[in-house]
Amino acid sequence: MPLRSYFARSRVQPGAPGMHSLSVQPGEWRVAAEDLAAAGARLVTLWAQRDGRTPPTIHAAFLVEHDGLLLNLELRDPDAPYPGLDDLFVAAARLQRAIADLSGLRSSDPDTRPWLRHVAWPSSYRPLIDPPRPPTDRPLQPETYEFVRVDGEGVHEIPVGPVHAGTIEPGHFRFSVVGEKVLRLEERLGYVHKGIERRFTELSILDGHRLAARVSGDSAVAYSWAYCQALEGMTSTKIPPRAAWLRALCLELERCANHLGDLGALGNDAGFAFGLAQFSRLKEKLLRATQKALGARYLMDAIVPGGTAIDLSGPDDLIQCVRGIAAETATLRTVYDEHEGVRDRFNGAGAVVPELAARLGLTGLAGRASGQAYDLRVDQPCEPYGEFSVEKAGSREGDVAARVSVRFDELKESCRLIEHILAVLPPGPYVAPISAPRDEMLGIGLVEGWRGPVLVALEAGPAGTIRRCHPHDPSWQNWPVLEHAIIGNIVPDFPLINKSFNLSYSGHDL
Amino acid sequence: MLKTLRQIASVGIATERAPQADDSLRLQESLQAQIRAVLGRALCIRQIDAGSCNGCELEIHALNNPLYNIEGLGIRFVASPRHADLLLVTGPVSRHMEVALRRTYAATPDPKLVVAVGDCGCTGGIFGESYASCGRISNVIPVDVAIPGCPPSPTQILRGILAAISSNAGTGASGDRG
Numbered sequence: 001m002p003l004r005s006y007f008a009r010s011r012v013q014p015g016a017p018g019m020h021s022l023s024v025q026p027g028e029w030r031v032a033a034e035d036l037a038a039a040g041a042r043l044v045t046l047w048a049q050r051d052g053r054t055p056p057t058i059h060a061a062f063l064v065e066h067d068g069l070l071l072n073l074e075l076r077d078p079d080a081p082y083p084g085l086d087d088l089f090v091a092a093a094r095l096q097r098a099i100a101d102l103s104g105l106r107s108s109d110p111d112t113r114p115w116l117r118h119v120a121w122p123s124s125y126r127p128l129i130d131p132p133r134p135p136t137d138r139p140l141q142p143e144t145y146e147f148v149r150v151d152g153e154g155v156h157e158i159p160v161g162p163v164h165a166g167t168i169e170p171g172h173f174r175f176s177v178v179g180e181k182v183l184r185l186e187e188r189l190g191y192v193h194k195g196i197e198r199r200f201t202e203l204s205i206l207d208g209h210r211l212a213a214r215v216s217g218d219s220a221v222a223y224s225w226a227y228c229q230a231l232e233g234m235t236s237t238k239i240p241p242r243a244a245w246l247r248a249l250c251l252e253l254e255r256c257a258n259h260l261g262d263l264g265a266l267g268n269d270a271g272f273a274f275g276l277a278q279f280s281r282l283k284e285k286l287l288r289a290t291q292k293a294l295g296a297r298y299l300m301d302a303i304v305p306g307g308t309a310i311d312l313s314g315p316d317d318l319i320q321c322v323r324g325i326a327a328e329t330a331t332l333r334t335v336y337d338e339h340e341g342v343r344d345r346f347n348g349a350g351a352v353v354p355e356l357a358a359r360l361g362l363t364g365l366a367g368r369a370s371g372q373a374y375d376l377r378v379d380q381p382c383e384p385y386g387e388f389s390v391e392k393a394g395s396r397e398g399d400v401a402a403r404v405s406v407r408f409d410e411l412k413e414s415c416r417l418i419e420h421i422l423a424v425l426p427p428g429p430y431v432a433p434i435s436a437p438r439d440e441m442l443g444i445g446l447v448e449g450w451r452g453p454v455l456v457a458l459e460a461g462p463a464g465t466i467r468r469c470h471p472h473d474p475s476w477q478n479w480p481v482l483e484h485a486i487i488g489n490i491v492p493d494f495p496l497i498n499k500s501f502n503l504s505y506s507g508h509d510l
Numbered sequence: 511m512l513k514t515l516r517q518i519a520s521v522g523i524a525t526e527r528a529p530q531a532d533d534s535l536r537l538q539e540s541l542q543a544q545i546r547a548v549l550g551r552a553l554c555i556r557q558i559d560a561g562s563c564n565g566c567e568l569e570i571h572a573l574n575n576p577l578y579n580i581e582g583l584g585i586r587f588v589a590s591p592r593h594a595d596l597l598l599v600t601g602p603v604s605r606h607m608e609v610a611l612r613r614t615y616a617a618t619p620d621p622k623l624v625v626a627v628g629d630c631g632c633t634g635g636i637f638g639e640s641y642a643s644c645g646r647i648s649n650v651i652p653v654d655v656a657i658p659g660c661p662p663s664p665t666q667i668l669r670g671i672l673a674a675i676s677s678n679a680g681t682g683a684s685g686d687r688g
C-alpha cells in the first residue's frame with residue numbers, strides 16, 4: 001500500500017511538527033512496517049506501554065522524508081510474541097530485546113538473549129511494571145551471555161571492557177581477530193543502565209525535563225528540548241519566540257562544544273596531540289563564554305516547560321568567542337588536511353559505504369558522513385529552525401575522514417547560526433505558563449541533537465504525573481553499525497574509529 | 511608544519527594558575543601520611559565511570575586542556591588501577607557496574623584515595639536508588655572526598671582532588687566511609 005494511505009488514516013500527533021499517529025490491527029502491523037521499509041522510511045524507536053490498565057501496546061516511530069509516523073499496536077495476548085521488525089530494521093533487534101527486559105513483552109525474534117538486563121534483576125522481574133523492589137544487598141549471580149563465536153584457523157577472541165583504559169563510559173567489546181585484523185566485533189552494553197524510564201514515572205510531569213537532560217550529559221539540551229516539545233504539544237502551549245530562539249542557541253552551542261571536543265580527541269587518537277591541545281582550548285573558551293552568557297558551562301537546566309530558565313546576558317563576549325572559534329577552526333582544518341600522518345589514519349578507516357549505511361539505518365552525524373542526508377533541522381524543522389535555512393553537511397565516503405569533515409562543516413554552520421541568533425534574537429518573555437496535560441495524552445518530541453535525532457515519547461498520568469516516558473538516543477541505531485565499520489580494520493584502529501562515531505552509552509543503556 | 515608552528519606561537523601558553531584546595535570538600539581524614547609521601551612523585555589517578563550520564567566525564571576531560579593543564583600540577587591519569595593512588599569515580603553506581611567498581615577498588619594498591627564526582631556520586635543525584643542503581647558511590651566503596659555539582663566545573667574537581675591529597679585538612683570524623 002502506498003504510504004499516503006497510512007497518513008490519510010492517521011491523526012496528527014501532538015508534539016514535534018509533522019508527526020502522525022496510526023493505530024493498527026495485528027494483521028496490519030507487519031504489512032505497514034514492510035511498506036514503510038520498502039518506501040525508505042527510517043525506524044527511530046520502538047517502545048512498549050504496559051501499565052495494566054489498558055491493553056499492552058507496542059509503539060514504533062518512523063521518519064519518512066518530511067513527516068513522521070507512529071504505529072501503535074495493541075496486544076490482545078501479552079504472553080504471545082508480537083511480530084518483530086528486526087528483519088526490516090536492524091535497530092529493532094536490540095530495542096525489542098530491551099522491551100522484553102523492561103516490560104516482559106517478547107517479540108518473534110528467535111534471539112531471546114537479554115540486552116539491558118545483566119545481574120541487577122531476574123528475568124521474572126519487569127522493572128516498568130512490577131512494584132519497586134527493595135534493592136538487594138548482594139549482587140545476583142551473573143548469567144552467562146552467549147557471544148557469537150567465530151571459528152576458523154588462527155581466530156582468537158579479545159574481550160575489552162567494561163572498564164576501559166581512559167576516561168570513557170563503560171561497555172564491553174568482544175573482538176574476533178586473525179592477527180591484528182578484526183573479523184567480527186560484538187558489543188555488550190547495558191552497564192550504565194540506571195533505571196531512567198522507571199524513574200520518570202516517579203517524577204511530576206512538569207519536572208521530568210531535569211531527568212531528560214541527564215539521559216546523556218553531552219546532549220542535555222537536545223533531550224530537555226525534546227521532552228518539553230512533547231509536553232508543550234500535549235498542552236497546546238505556544239512558547240514565546242524568544243524562548244524558541246534561545247533554545248536553538250543552546251542546541252547549537254551544545255553541538256559546537258561536542259564537535260570541538262571530538263575533533264581534538266580524533267586528532268589525538270591519530271597521534272597528533274597538537275590537535276587535542278588546540279581544540280580542547282577552543283572548547284574551554286566556548287564553555288566559559290556560554291557560562292557568562294547563559295549561566296552554566298553545560299546547559300543541564302536551561303530548557304524548561306514553556307521556554308527557558310534563563311535569558312541571555314551580554315551577548316558580545318559570546319559573539320566574539322564564536323567568531324574566534326570559526327576562524328581558528330578554519331585554520332586548524334587546513335592543518336588536519338595537510339598533515340600527512342593524520343590523513344593517513346583518517347582516510348579509509350572504519351568506512352561505511354552509503355548502501356550499507358542505508359541498509360543498517362545509520363543515522364545522525366555519522367549517517368550524513370555516509371550519504372544519509374537527513375537532518376531534522378531541515379527536514380522537519382521545529383520553531384525557530386524553519387527561519388534559518390540550515391545547510392546540511394554531508395559526505396559519501398563514510399570513513400573517519402568523512403565523519404571528521406562533517407563535524408568541521410557542522411561546526412562552521414553552527415557558528416554561523418549562533419551569530420545570527422545573537423544578532424536578531426526576538427525581544428519579549430522567554431517562558432510561558434504551562435500546566436500539566438490531561439491523563440493518558442501522548443506527546444512526541446523530536447530534536448536533532450549533535451549526534452542525531454533524539455526522540456522523547458511522553459505519556460501523561462493523572463494529576464500531573466508521568467505514566468510513561470521513553471527517551472531514545474540515536475546511538476541505538478549506530479552501535480550496530482560500528483560492529484560493521486570495524487570489520488577488516490586492525491584492532492589498534494578501533495579507538496579512533498569508535499571515537500569518530502562517539503556513541504553514547506548512558507543514552508543507550510538508560 | 512608551518513601552520514602548526516604559527517598556531518602554537520600565536521596561542522602561546524594558555525595554562526592558568528591552579529586554584530587553591532577547598533578543604534571544606536573534604537569528607538574525612540584518610541591515609542594522609544602515606545599519600546603525602548606519595549606526593550614526592552606524580553599523583554596517579556584512575557577515573558571510573560560507575561554509571562554517570564557522561565556529563566561529569568566531560569569536565570574531567572577538561573582538566574587535561576591547556577587552561578587547567580593538570581599534568582603540569584603533577585597529576586596523571588593512568589590506565590590501570592594498579593598504578594593509581596586515587597580513584598576518581600562518577601555516577602550513581604549502576605548495579606551493573608557495582609562488581610566492576612568493587613574489583614577496581616580492590617585492585618588499587620593501598621594507600622588509596624577515592625574522590626566521588628558530581629551530585630550523582632555524592633548522593634545518587636536525580637537517579638537515586640532503585641532496582642538498577644545503588645545510588646551514591648559511598649554505598650559501594652569508601653569515599654574520602656565528594657565533589658557536588660552537576661557537573662562540577664574543572665576547578666571544583668581540581669579543588670576536590672587537592673583537598674583529598676592536601677596535608678592540613680580533615681578530621682577523620684566523617685561517617686561517609688561505607
Ligand code: SF4
Binds near residue numbers: 566628629635
Ligand atoms: S552529577 Fe550531573 S553531570 Fe554528573 S553524572 Fe550526575 S547527572 Fe550527569
